[in-house]
Amino acid sequence: MKNKLTRKLILYFSLTLLLFSLVIGVAFSTLFSKQTITIHTEEMTRRATVIAETLSHYFDEQETTNESNSSMNGMMGSGSSIKMGMGYSSFLNFMDQLALDDIWIVDENADTITVGHGMHNKEYSKLPENAQNVIKRVYAGKTTTSNAFSHFIGKPTVTVGAPVTNNDGTVLAVVLLHSAVSSVHKEENQGYLLLFISILIAWNIGLLLSILLSKKFIAPINKMSHFTEELVVENYEESLDIQTKDKIGQLSEKLTIKKNRLAEAKFQRENREQAQKNFLSTISHELRTPVTIIRGSLESLNDG
CATH class of the missing domain: 1.20.5 (Single alpha-helices involved in coiled-coils or other helix-helix interfaces)
Known part of the structure; x- marks a missing residue:
């Protein structure tokens, strides 16, 4: 009888721990997924803003240099579009390495896109309309987050756009920072793995405690059971x-x-x-x- 009662108590404890773990797991997966995407997007926004500000300083310095030396090819030509000047490609390559994600630079007229990881060009007209709308919102001076480039890039992607401005606040270019959603899922999977290991450890500790507590709880009942058996005889x-x-x-x-x-x-x-x-x-x-x-x-x- 005492063994059956002990097994029942351990089973009840185990089922309670399992139910508690399932509730925690579902709640954690829901909140952690949203929080991971939010944190990743915020980090991308911060990096895109830093890159945009760095490019703004770079363009200001190049514009000052061009004004003092008109014989050199400037960064800002007619129509206020960004031209590939001396050191520009190396500078973008350096920024591309710091970005940790795929970086695009769209010039002011939105007709040429300088693409990171090799710094080659793409045609703006080839972008889908929803992606073009993202660039237009950034040119309006708004830092924008979107997934409109996923189909064009070929995989689910989170995109953050930040404007590059001059001292007058005029938008000179757009920085587009792309990050594959798979990288976010990778971080989520690591979090789920840690959660699973934590729950497994907690479940084992809880099971051990349930055995000890069950025995402690059953001990006086066993004494009373033996006591009543002696009363019977x-x-x-x-x-x-x-x-x-x-x-x-x-x-x-x-x-x-x-x-x-x-x-x-x-x-x-x-x-x-x-x-x-x-x-x-x-x-x-x-x-x-x-x-x-x-x-x-x-x-x-x-x-x-």
């Missing part, structure tokens, strides 16, 4: 020592009272049985003499 010499202030302690006190009453009842019953035996013995002794006399007289009368 009328062995009232056993004592029940359970020092707890809960219902089990109260039950232990009541069983002790019950034992004392049963012991007293047994003592009284034995005394009554002994008194009956003594009474019968006395009656038998007292009746033996007259019966013997009557028997002898009857035998004499029978003999004539």
